[in-house]
Amino acid sequence: MTNTNYGTIFKNGIFGENPVFRLALSLCPAVAVTSGVKNGFLMGVAVLFVMTMVNATVSLIRNFINPKVRIPSYMFIIATWVTVTDQVMAATQRAVYKDMGLYIMLIVAFAIVLSRAEMFASRNKLLPSIVDGASMGLGFLLALVLLGIFREFLGKGSLWGHQILVVDGKAVKPLLIMILPTGGFFAMGFMMGFLNWIDRKFFGGTGSGGGAH
Amino acid sequence: MKDMLKITLSLVVIFIAAGLIMGVTYKYTSPVRFAAEKKEKEEALKEMAPDATDPIKPAGKWTNHSKPYEYYAATSSGRPVAYIASTAGKGYSSYIQMLVSLDIDLKIKDIKVLHHAETPGLGDQVEDRALFLDQFKGKGLSQLVLVKSETKENIQAISGATISSRAVTNGVKDAVQTLVDKYGAGLRTAAREVTK
Numbered sequence: 001m002t003n004t005n006y007g008t009i010f011k012n013g014i015f016g017e018n019p020v021f022r023l024a025l026s027l028c029p030a031v032a033v034t035s036g037v038k039n040g041f042l043m044g045v046a047v048l049f050v051m052t053m054v055n056a057t058v059s060l061i062r063n064f065i066n067p068k069v070r071i072p073s074y075m076f077i078i079a080t081w082v083t084v085t086d087q088v089m090a091a092t093q094r095a096v097y098k099d100m101g102l103y104i105m106l107i108v109a110f111a112i113v114l115s116r117a118e119m120f121a122s123r124n125k126l127l128p129s130i131v132d133g134a135s136m137g138l139g140f141l142l143a144l145v146l147l148g149i150f151r152e153f154l155g156k157g158s159l160w161g162h163q164i165l166v167v168d169g170k171a172v173k174p175l176l177i178m179i180l181p182t183g184g185f186f187a188m189g190f191m192m193g194f195l196n197w198i199d200r201k202f203f204g205g206t207g208s209g210g211g212a213h
Numbered sequence: 214m215k216d217m218l219k220i221t222l223s224l225v226v227i228f229i230a231a232g233l234i235m236g237v238t239y240k241y242t243s244p245v246r247f248a249a250e251k252k253e254k255e256e257a258l259k260e261m262a263p264d265a266t267d268p269i270k271p272a273g274k275w276t277n278h279s280k281p282y283e284y285y286a287a288t289s290s291g292r293p294v295a296y297i298a299s300t301a302g303k304g305y306s307s308y309i310q311m312l313v314s315l316d317i318d319l320k321i322k323d324i325k326v327l328h329h330a331e332t333p334g335l336g337d338q339v340e341d342r343a344l345f346l347d348q349f350k351g352k353g354l355s356q357l358v359l360v361k362s363e364t365k366e367n368i369q370a371i372s373g374a375t376i377s378s379r380a381v382t383n384g385v386k387d388a389v390q391t392l393v394d395k396y397g398a399g400l401r402t403a404a405r406e407v408t409k
């Protein structure tokens with residue numbers, strides 16, 4: 001890549017190759033944490049940070065990493081940044097950590113982080129890698145927030161913990177199933193289908209394929 | 214052979230560097246973290262017995278679901294005002310961790326759910342004070358029975374969350390039993406002396 005186009009990388013991360021809706025990577029956490037907008041947002045922020053740092057580190061030492069052992073090296077870099085994030089959050093953000101603590105350690109096994117290190121950071125210079133990590137992280141964050149809004153609103157009638165649907169002073173919970181894991185799959189399917197439909201109808205795309213946890 | 218050495222060296226350098234980074238972070242964050250955790254625990258205990266003026270210290274340990282829990286005697290200038298025990302009940306998808314406090318008549322004063330991972334929207338309703346937890350207040354050991362119909366005497370289960378409701382009831386019951394075994398004797402003697 002001689003002429004680095006940051007705009008393209010950015011758009012790619014958020015729309016073109018959105019980690020959840022287009023690449024269909026890291027669907028496990030995307031279903032697990034999006035029973036509420038807040039959880040989805042916090043998880044997204046943690047992933048955004050880890051991905052940016054991992055991409056930066058991998059890009060910086062890409063010439064030092066022996067290609068034959070690149071995967072263990074990437075895993076270790078990811079594990080290091082996740083551990084650092086976990087420890088710093090546990091010490092400084094107690095309230096957030098109470099909700100998030102369980103999920104942070106899971107980031108180590110997120111396919112999307114490893115895949116960006118392998119597909120992008122190991123072949124590109126520092127700055128494009130940082131932009132790619134941040135855009136992919138942001139794309140992931142947006143996807144989780146969208147799923148969270150969809151599920152929390154339908155499942156609990158609330159957004160970010162605030163009750164919105166109220167009839168006669170009582171909270172209305174229209175579709176309880178949406179906040180259960182089953183509903184997560186429904187929401188994911190509907191969203192992905194909807195985005196693919198838009199892509200085909202208006203942009204002449206072919207829709208997404210693939211998938212991994 | 215030369216290749217093998219190079220690979221090993223490259224991995225070892227990365228591992229050592231990563232280990233150093235994690236170690237340094239741990240060194241600086243862990244004291245802050247432990248202090249915060251200790252403070253949170255003290256605050257939770259304080260909330261369970263607001264009228265205790267002395268610092269609440271563990272009075273002993275007990276075991277539930279093969280895990281260690283503690284109990285505390287909260288005192289105000291040396292006189293007991295409340296008994297507290299940490300406990301847990303086995304719920305649908307997690308152990309529901311709780312603190313239970315009893316007044317000196319060994320009736321339930323307050324319950325606080327510390328941690329759980331029950332189903333959002335169903336099992337997590339056991340945290341709801343108005344819906345569920347408030348009905349424990351003032352109840353004694355023999356009344357801690359979960360029923361599915363409307364009740365004033367016992368504990369009414371949340372519809373759709375019977376397993377989580379049972380977990381809380383059983384966890385609380387175990388804690389109350391422990392505290393009654395520990396402090397109930399003194400109470401009975403005292404009562405007998407008065408009636409004499």
